[in-house]
Amino acid sequence: MPSAASERTPLKKASVSVADGDVDWGDAQPDPPPPPYLKYALFILAIAFVAFKFSKNSPVESSSSPSPSDYTLNVDVSRHSLPFCSGDSCVSDGVSFTGRGYNGAFGGPVMRFSRGTTVVIETVNNLAPDGDDDNNSNYNIPLRNPNATNLHFHGLHVSPQHFGDNPFRTFENGGKSSFSVIDVRSDHPPGTYFYHPHHHGSSALQVSEGMVGIIIVEDDDDDNDEGEAIRWQQEQEDERPDERPDER
Numbered sequence: 001m002p003s004a005a006s007e008r009t010p011l012k013k014a015s016v017s018v019a020d021g022d023v024d025w026g027d028a029q030p031d032p033p034p035p036p037y038l039k040y041a042l043f044i045l046a047i048a049f050v051a052f053k054f055s056k057n058s059p060v061e062s063s064s065s066p067s068p069s070d071y072t073l074n075v076d077v078s079r080h081s082l083p084f085c086s087g088d089s090c091v092s093d094g095v096s097f098t099g100r101g102y103n104g105a106f107g108g109p110v111m112r113f114s115r116g117t118t119v120v121i122e123t124v125n126n127l128a129p130d131g132d133d134d135n136n137s138n139y140n141i142p143l144r145n146p147n148a149t150n151l152h153f154h155g156l157h158v159s160p161q162h163f164g165d166n167p168f169r170t171f172e173n174g175g176k177s178s179f180s181v182i183d184v185r186s187d188h189p190p191g192t193y194f195y196h197p198h199h200h201g202s203s204a205l206q207v208s209e210g211m212v213g214i215i216i217v218e219d220d221d222d223d224n225d226e227g228e229a230i231r232w233q234q235e236q237e238d239e240r241p242d243e244r245p246d247e248r
Contacts, residue, residue, distance in 0.1 A: 071111050076101065078101055080106040097209075108213030110214045115188050116185070120179060123151055123171050145201055146205055146206070148173065151171070151195060152167050153193065157185065162181075193216075196211060196212040
């Protein structure tokens with residue numbers, strides 16, 4: 001009985017004629033070429049993948065809040081009056097000027113963040129659209145788009161992506177709302193921080209006019225006014241000797 005190996009039909013070797021360029025493949029036929037539309041389909045798929053990744057990293061401003069806002073910042077132009085003091089006497093409206101600000105005041109509201117929570121801030125940009133005449137390059141730092149703004153959470157250890165602490169966002173003007181969603185870690189250091197605009201070209205102008213505010217990340221014991229900083233200060237005072245050595 002012939003073996004299975006002896007029943008196999010060997011493939012013929014391809015013979016090449018150099019003269020006319022013809023190739024006799026015999027039984028060893030090459031694979032057919034891929035359909036011509038396949039490479040175009042792969043190209044379109046690659047473009048779609050890149051576009052998807054870009055859209056994931058580029059926030060899309062929306063007028064709808066992802067959840068109820070904890071704080072609202074209305075950006076307007078208003079008249080600011082600051083006190084001026086000399087010695088023991090103070091004048092309540094010693095310095096007055098017109099500028100941009102939050103909620104009609106010089107300095108925004110104090111925001112208190114609890115660790116392990118998510119805070120939503122709505123910013124309503126009521127400033128007028130920027131014009132071509134608003135850009136000025138005569139400063140050391142060129143001024144661009146003075147009515148374009150955003151929100152930076154200075155010193156916080158939070159995500160800079162998407163709707164977080166992202167300085168590359170632009171909060172559109174004309175009364176439109178933009179939302180910042182800040183996830184405060186449960187182990188975030190308590191302390192005092194601040195928020196301010198960080199739109200390149202207009203942040204220095206807006207901060208100097210009063211668009212700035214305080215953030216307090218509360219300690220676990222802040223409810224009884226005994227925060228970590230206060231406890232540490234008290235411990236340092238308790239360790240000091242009652243009487244200091246004479247200074248010589």
